[in-house]
Amino acid sequence: MSFATRGFSGRRRAPDDRLPPGQTLVQDWPVLSAGPTPHVDTADWEFTIRDETGDDHRWTWDELLALGAEDVTLDIHCVTHWSKLDMPWRGVSLDKLFENVESEHEFVMAHSYGGYTTNLPLEDLLDGKAWIATEAEGEPLDPEHGGPARLLVPHLYFWKSAKWIRGLTMMPSNDPGFWEQYGYHIYGDPWKEERYW
Amino acid sequence: MTHHLDGNVLAGALSEVFTTDVTAARARCGGCGRMSPIAEAMVYTDAPGLVARCAGCDQVLATVVDAGDRLILSLAGLSAIELRR
Numbered sequence: 298m299s300f301a302t303r304g305f306s307g308r309r310r311a312p313d314d315r316l317p318p319g320q321t322l323v324q325d326w327p328v329l330s331a332g333p334t335p336h337v338d339t340a341d342w343e344f345t346i347r348d349e350t351g352d353d354h355r356w357t358w359d360e361l362l363a364l365g366a367e368d369v370t371l372d373i374h375c376v377t378h379w380s381k382l383d384m385p386w387r388g389v390s391l392d393k394l395f396e397n398v399e400s401e402h403e404f405v406m407a408h409s410y411g412g413y414t415t416n417l418p419l420e421d422l423l424d425g426k427a428w429i430a431t432e433a434e435g436e437p438l439d440p441e442h443g444g445p446a447r448l449l450v451p452h453l454y455f456w457k458s459a460k461w462i463r464g465l466t467m468m469p470s471n472d473p474g475f476w477e478q479y480g481y482h483i484y485g486d487p488w489k490e491e492r493y494w
Numbered sequence: 495m496t497h498h499l500d501g502n503v504l505a506g507a508l509s510e511v512f513t514t515d516v517t518a519a520r521a522r523c524g525g526c527g528r529m530s531p532i533a534e535a536m537v538y539t540d541a542p543g544l545v546a547r548c549a550g551c552d553q554v555l556a557t558v559v560d561a562g563d564r565l566i567l568s569l570a571g572l573s574a575i576e577l578r579r
Protein backbone atom coordinates (compact mmCIF):
# COMPACT_ATOMS: atom_id res chain seq x y z
CA MET A 298 0.00 0.00 0.00
CA SER A 299 1.30 3.40 -0.80
CA PHE A 300 -0.06 6.88 -0.44
CA ALA A 301 1.22 10.44 -0.39
CA THR A 302 0.86 12.75 2.57
CA ARG A 303 0.62 15.72 0.25
CA GLY A 304 -1.94 15.75 -2.48
CA PHE A 305 -4.73 13.90 -0.70
CA SER A 306 -6.99 15.29 -3.40
CA GLY A 307 -5.50 12.64 -5.64
CA ARG A 308 -4.04 15.23 -7.97
CA ARG A 309 -0.27 15.47 -7.95
CA ARG A 310 0.96 19.03 -7.90
CA ALA A 311 3.84 19.96 -10.18
CA PRO A 312 7.24 19.69 -8.42
CA ASP A 313 7.57 23.46 -8.09
CA ASP A 314 4.29 23.66 -6.19
CA ARG A 315 5.54 20.97 -3.85
CA LEU A 316 8.69 22.86 -2.88
CA PRO A 317 8.16 25.10 0.15
CA PRO A 318 9.61 28.63 -0.08
CA GLY A 319 13.41 28.83 0.02
CA GLN A 320 13.89 25.11 -0.73
CA THR A 321 15.90 23.43 -3.51
CA LEU A 322 15.19 19.98 -4.90
CA VAL A 323 17.93 17.36 -4.35
CA GLN A 324 18.24 13.82 -5.70
CA ASP A 325 20.81 12.58 -3.17
CA TRP A 326 20.19 12.40 0.55
CA PRO A 327 22.52 14.66 2.54
CA VAL A 328 23.61 13.44 5.99
CA LEU A 329 23.27 15.99 8.77
CA SER A 330 24.54 15.30 12.24
CA ALA A 331 25.11 17.36 15.37
CA GLY A 332 27.28 14.74 17.05
CA PRO A 333 28.76 11.26 16.93
CA THR A 334 26.61 8.58 15.27
CA PRO A 335 25.23 6.09 17.79
CA HIS A 336 25.26 2.45 16.72
CA VAL A 337 22.33 0.64 18.28
CA ASP A 338 21.69 -3.03 17.62
CA THR A 339 18.04 -3.93 17.11
CA ALA A 340 18.49 -6.63 19.79
CA ASP A 341 19.19 -3.87 22.33
CA TRP A 342 16.84 -1.28 20.87
CA GLU A 343 13.86 -0.22 22.92
CA PHE A 344 11.21 2.45 22.44
CA THR A 345 9.37 4.06 25.33
CA ILE A 346 6.43 6.44 25.68
CA ARG A 347 6.43 8.07 29.11
CA ASP A 348 3.30 9.79 30.36
CA GLU A 349 2.53 11.67 33.57
CA THR A 350 1.43 8.52 35.42
CA GLY A 351 5.02 7.26 35.41
CA ASP A 352 3.90 4.02 33.76
CA ASP A 353 6.14 3.60 30.75
CA HIS A 354 4.84 2.03 27.57
CA ARG A 355 7.70 -0.02 26.10
CA TRP A 356 8.33 -1.86 22.87
CA THR A 357 11.24 -4.01 21.79
CA TRP A 358 12.22 -4.06 18.12
CA ASP A 359 10.11 -7.16 17.45
CA GLU A 360 7.16 -5.74 19.38
CA LEU A 361 7.35 -2.55 17.32
CA LEU A 362 7.31 -4.42 14.02
CA ALA A 363 4.51 -6.67 15.27
CA LEU A 364 2.26 -3.58 15.41
CA GLY A 365 2.45 -3.53 11.63
CA ALA A 366 4.59 -1.33 9.43
CA GLU A 367 3.22 0.46 6.38
CA ASP A 368 4.77 1.81 3.20
CA VAL A 369 4.38 5.51 2.56
CA THR A 370 5.70 7.84 -0.13
CA LEU A 371 6.29 11.40 0.97
CA ASP A 372 8.30 14.60 0.64
CA ILE A 373 10.88 15.73 3.18
CA HIS A 374 12.13 19.27 3.76
CA CYS A 375 15.37 20.05 5.58
CA VAL A 376 15.81 23.48 7.15
CA THR A 377 19.20 23.71 5.40
CA HIS A 378 17.22 24.43 2.21
CA TRP A 379 16.98 21.04 0.50
CA SER A 380 13.89 18.96 -0.19
CA LYS A 381 13.45 15.42 -1.48
CA LEU A 382 10.18 14.49 -3.19
CA ASP A 383 8.36 11.16 -3.50
CA MET A 384 10.61 9.35 -1.08
CA PRO A 385 9.58 5.78 -0.17
CA TRP A 386 9.59 5.01 3.55
CA ARG A 387 8.43 2.16 5.76
CA GLY A 388 7.42 2.61 9.36
CA VAL A 389 4.93 2.07 12.14
CA SER A 390 2.29 4.77 12.53
CA LEU A 391 2.43 6.60 15.86
CA ASP A 392 -1.35 6.15 16.04
CA LYS A 393 -0.63 2.50 16.84
CA LEU A 394 1.89 3.35 19.52
CA PHE A 395 -0.38 5.90 21.19
CA GLU A 396 -3.45 3.60 21.08
CA ASN A 397 -3.27 2.73 24.79
CA VAL A 398 -1.56 5.88 26.05
CA GLU A 399 -3.77 8.11 28.18
CA SER A 400 -2.34 11.56 28.79
CA GLU A 401 -3.67 15.01 29.54
CA HIS A 402 -0.48 16.55 28.17
CA GLU A 403 -0.52 18.12 24.72
CA PHE A 404 3.21 18.22 23.97
CA VAL A 405 5.91 15.65 23.42
CA MET A 406 9.68 15.62 23.77
CA ALA A 407 11.35 13.14 21.45
CA HIS A 408 14.55 11.60 22.87
CA SER A 409 17.23 9.88 20.84
CA TYR A 410 20.08 7.51 21.49
CA GLY A 411 23.06 9.87 21.66
CA GLY A 412 21.13 12.55 23.53
CA TYR A 413 19.38 14.54 20.79
CA THR A 414 15.94 15.97 21.61
CA THR A 415 13.19 17.76 19.71
CA ASN A 416 9.75 18.99 20.84
CA LEU A 417 6.41 18.58 19.06
CA PRO A 418 2.72 19.08 19.76
CA LEU A 419 1.09 15.65 20.23
CA GLU A 420 -1.48 16.41 17.54
CA ASP A 421 1.32 16.60 14.97
CA LEU A 422 2.19 12.97 15.69
CA LEU A 423 -1.33 11.54 15.34
CA ASP A 424 -3.91 10.93 12.60
CA GLY A 425 -1.52 9.40 10.09
CA LYS A 426 0.97 12.26 10.17
CA ALA A 427 3.98 10.56 11.79
CA TRP A 428 5.81 7.23 11.97
CA ILE A 429 8.63 5.38 13.64
CA ALA A 430 10.49 4.70 10.39
CA THR A 431 12.70 1.65 9.95
CA GLU A 432 13.33 1.70 6.20
CA ALA A 433 13.86 4.28 3.48
CA GLU A 434 14.23 3.80 -0.27
CA GLY A 435 13.69 0.07 0.19
CA GLU A 436 16.58 -0.47 2.62
CA PRO A 437 16.83 -0.64 6.39
CA LEU A 438 17.82 2.80 7.71
CA ASP A 439 21.56 2.89 8.16
CA PRO A 440 23.00 4.59 11.26
CA GLU A 441 23.99 7.74 9.32
CA HIS A 442 20.35 8.30 8.45
CA GLY A 443 19.10 7.50 11.93
CA GLY A 444 18.83 3.72 11.95
CA PRO A 445 17.72 1.43 13.30
CA ALA A 446 14.71 3.73 13.67
CA ARG A 447 13.96 7.41 13.42
CA LEU A 448 10.95 9.59 13.97
CA LEU A 449 9.35 10.64 10.68
CA VAL A 450 7.20 13.80 10.74
CA PRO A 451 7.34 14.96 7.13
CA HIS A 452 5.04 17.98 7.41
CA LEU A 453 7.60 19.74 9.63
CA TYR A 454 11.24 20.60 8.90
CA PHE A 455 13.31 17.46 9.08
CA TRP A 456 15.20 18.30 12.29
CA LYS A 457 11.91 17.32 13.97
CA SER A 458 12.25 13.80 12.52
CA ALA A 459 14.70 12.75 15.23
CA LYS A 460 17.27 10.14 14.21
CA TRP A 461 18.01 7.17 16.52
CA ILE A 462 14.69 7.60 18.29
CA ARG A 463 14.42 5.91 21.69
CA GLY A 464 11.36 7.45 23.24
CA LEU A 465 8.73 10.14 23.63
CA THR A 466 7.96 11.92 26.89
CA MET A 467 4.62 13.69 27.35
CA MET A 468 4.99 17.32 28.50
CA PRO A 469 2.45 19.82 29.89
CA SER A 470 4.16 22.71 28.05
CA ASN A 471 5.99 23.08 24.75
CA ASP A 472 9.56 23.02 26.08
CA PRO A 473 12.28 23.46 23.45
CA GLY A 474 14.44 20.54 22.31
CA PHE A 475 18.04 20.68 21.08
CA TRP A 476 17.86 22.96 18.03
CA GLU A 477 14.84 24.78 19.39
CA GLN A 478 16.99 25.92 22.35
CA TYR A 479 19.85 26.98 20.12
CA GLY A 480 18.00 29.17 17.63
CA TYR A 481 15.54 27.12 15.58
CA HIS A 482 11.79 27.61 15.52
CA ILE A 483 9.64 26.01 18.20
CA TYR A 484 7.28 24.49 15.57
CA GLY A 485 9.04 24.45 12.17
CA ASP A 486 6.40 24.54 9.41
CA PRO A 487 8.30 24.56 6.08
CA TRP A 488 5.35 26.10 4.22
CA LYS A 489 5.49 29.15 6.54
CA GLU A 490 9.32 29.13 6.53
CA GLU A 491 9.44 28.79 10.29
CA ARG A 492 13.21 28.32 10.41
CA TYR A 493 14.53 30.41 13.29
CA TRP A 494 13.31 32.05 16.52
CA MET B 495 31.06 8.18 9.41
CA THR B 496 30.05 11.42 10.97
CA HIS B 497 32.52 14.13 10.17
CA HIS B 498 33.74 16.74 12.55
CA LEU B 499 36.42 19.40 12.35
CA ASP B 500 38.41 21.19 15.05
CA GLY B 501 37.44 24.39 16.84
CA ASN B 502 39.28 26.64 14.40
CA VAL B 503 36.26 26.47 12.09
CA LEU B 504 34.39 28.59 14.66
CA ALA B 505 36.80 31.51 14.11
CA GLY B 506 34.83 33.17 11.32
CA ALA B 507 31.47 33.14 13.04
CA LEU B 508 32.84 34.12 16.44
CA SER B 509 34.91 36.98 14.99
CA GLU B 510 31.59 38.67 14.25
CA VAL B 511 30.77 38.89 17.95
CA PHE B 512 34.13 38.86 19.80
CA THR B 513 36.95 41.36 19.41
CA THR B 514 39.60 38.74 20.22
CA ASP B 515 40.22 35.37 18.57
CA VAL B 516 38.15 33.19 20.83
CA THR B 517 39.34 29.93 19.31
CA ALA B 518 42.73 30.46 21.00
CA ALA B 519 41.07 31.07 24.37
CA ARG B 520 40.98 28.34 26.97
CA ALA B 521 37.60 27.32 28.29
CA ARG B 522 36.25 24.86 30.85
CA CYS B 523 33.73 22.20 29.91
CA GLY B 524 30.66 22.42 32.09
CA GLY B 525 30.29 18.64 31.88
CA CYS B 526 33.65 17.06 32.72
CA GLY B 527 35.64 20.12 33.78
CA ARG B 528 38.27 19.71 31.08
CA MET B 529 40.19 22.93 30.42
CA SER B 530 41.36 23.33 26.84
CA PRO B 531 41.55 25.82 23.97
CA ILE B 532 38.30 26.18 22.01
CA ALA B 533 40.33 25.16 18.95
CA GLU B 534 40.55 21.64 20.38
CA ALA B 535 36.79 21.16 20.45
CA MET B 536 35.17 18.77 17.96
CA VAL B 537 32.95 20.82 15.69
CA TYR B 538 30.14 19.22 13.69
CA THR B 539 29.50 21.36 10.64
CA ASP B 540 27.15 19.13 8.58
CA ALA B 541 24.24 20.26 10.71
CA PRO B 542 21.68 23.09 10.87
CA GLY B 543 24.29 25.02 12.88
CA LEU B 544 27.85 24.62 14.13
CA VAL B 545 27.98 22.29 17.13
CA ALA B 546 31.18 22.31 19.21
CA ARG B 547 31.59 19.33 21.52
CA CYS B 548 34.11 18.64 24.28
CA ALA B 549 36.97 16.41 23.10
CA GLY B 550 36.88 14.79 26.53
CA CYS B 551 33.24 13.96 27.13
CA ASP B 552 31.24 14.88 23.95
CA GLN B 553 29.09 17.42 25.78
CA VAL B 554 27.85 20.31 23.62
CA LEU B 555 30.02 23.30 24.54
CA ALA B 556 28.81 25.87 22.04
CA THR B 557 26.48 26.26 19.08
CA VAL B 558 26.26 28.87 16.36
CA VAL B 559 23.15 29.24 14.23
CA ASP B 560 23.34 31.52 11.20
CA ALA B 561 19.84 32.98 10.98
CA GLY B 562 20.63 35.31 8.08
CA ASP B 563 20.18 38.73 9.63
CA ARG B 564 21.13 37.32 13.07
CA LEU B 565 23.70 35.05 14.64
CA ILE B 566 22.37 32.92 17.50
CA LEU B 567 25.21 31.85 19.78
CA SER B 568 25.10 29.50 22.76
CA LEU B 569 28.04 28.99 25.11
CA ALA B 570 25.83 27.17 27.60
CA GLY B 571 28.06 24.09 27.81
CA LEU B 572 31.09 26.08 28.95
CA SER B 573 31.40 26.94 32.62
CA ALA B 574 34.03 29.63 31.93
CA ILE B 575 36.12 31.10 29.15
CA GLU B 576 39.50 32.84 29.54
CA LEU B 577 39.95 35.93 27.36
CA ARG B 578 43.48 37.35 27.36
CA ARG B 579 43.88 41.12 27.36
Ligand SMILES: [Zn+2]
Binds near residue numbers: 525528548552
Ligand atom coordinates in the same frame (compact mmCIF):
# COMPACT_ATOMS: atom_id res chain seq x y z
ZN1 LIG C 1 33.79 17.65 28.78
